């Protein structure tokens with residue numbers, strides 16, 4: 001297919017003062033993303049004792065640009081006010097530590113050649129940011145390097161990992177998924193590296209971990225930002241040496257694996273706050289793919305709706321999304337991202353027009369999607385005294401749990417972390433409950 005020439009706005013970053021001294025260094029913001037800080041691994045390195053290792057990020061956002069503080073000690077300042085994140089315009093002056101960056105229009109526009117495609121396997125997107133990402137993914141897929149995927153929940157990180165694997169020379173080999181956020185800290189080492197019999201209570205037999213099971217293939221470490229701090233050096237060692245040691249065993253075993261990690265956190269922020277090791281972050285972030293949230297690429301919504309209708313065998317039902325409904329959807333912020341949109345399309349196909357964004361206000365600004373589950377179903381609870389008290393109580397609790405979980409998951413658009421926060425439950429416990437009720441498959445729990 002013939003590539004298409006796209007016009008992309010560019011910014012020029014001019015460092016006018018660095019560590020208190022006047023200077024003039026110019027950098028053009030041509031990529032989607034520039035990391036600024038004192039550490040040499042940043043794209044723009046500032047030699048300033050008041051600038052944090054990872055201080056802020058400048059990124060393309062929609063048609064403009066945004067600056068975001070990633071937990072720096074001394075903050076970023078624009079026009080005398082401290083800002084956490086701000087949309088920026090040419091001639092804006094950003095102060096950090098004893099340094100000043102002036103943002104200029106780099107004769108505005110550059111031309112970029114992008115393949116004229118709206119998908120990468122089962123990932124769809126028409127926005128400039130997604131098409132640029134597809135372009136990056138093409139190249140990443142061919143490489144054998146480890147990859148870090150960053151993006152909010154529901155933006156498609158797992159889908160990206162799967163697509164990368166399918167295009168790699170490891171496609172026919174195992175893909176083992178580990179959800180680092182769903183495994184208790186005491187079990188994570190054994191989950192990743194395996195254990196030998198008797199190495200801890202409950203270890204009744206030798207067991208290979210994810211790295212050994214994936215030998216020759218790929219390990220997908222989901223929610224890597226949740227990995228306990230004490231486990232991080234062990235993972236770093238395994239990544240560097242491509243060797244693992246089962247818990248309770250001193251022998252090292254060679255493994256041939258590619259690691260794809262994903263996180264919904266800004267890992268720079270986690271490093272600044274001491275929750276994530278700097279050395280592991282460098283090791284993982286050599287190749288980083290960032291997936292923008294849906295609210296920053298709303299032009300993808302009509303295409304995604306069409307795609308999900310097609311996937312549901314309802315391509316001819318686009319009348320369910322007339323212009324006024326689509327307009328509402330374009331104004332809504334989609335906190336659950338593409339997953340929430342897919343669920344919304346599914347509900348609409350099943351329930352018809354009345355399912356549409358009932359949770360949104362007329363201005364479309366809401367994060368409360370449609371309630372799921374029949375309200376009041378438990379109100380009509382009948383007491384069966386023919387059954388022993390214990391058994392009858394268990395039956396009621398069981399029914400209550402199931403209805404609660406279905407409604408909760410619906411509210412959170414299937415996002416377990418969000419659901420756990422809402423319900424005030426431990427995420428691991430929620431995973432177990434969901435498994436018990438058959439509401440979630442395959443969580444990596446021991």
Ligand SMILES: Nc1ncnc2c1ncn2[C@@H]1O[C@H](COP(=O)(O)OP(=O)(O)OP(=O)(O)O)[C@@H](O)[C@H]1O
Nearest residue numbers: 122123124152153154155156157158159338339415
């Ligand atoms: N660009 C896209 N095109 C088509 N479907 C998508 C896209 N992005 C996400 N989806 C769909 O949205 C759902 C959520 O995607 P996925 O599980 O990959 O997200 P995630 O970022 O890994 O979420 P989490 O962080 O909560 O695990 C999936 O059903 C996936 O198919």
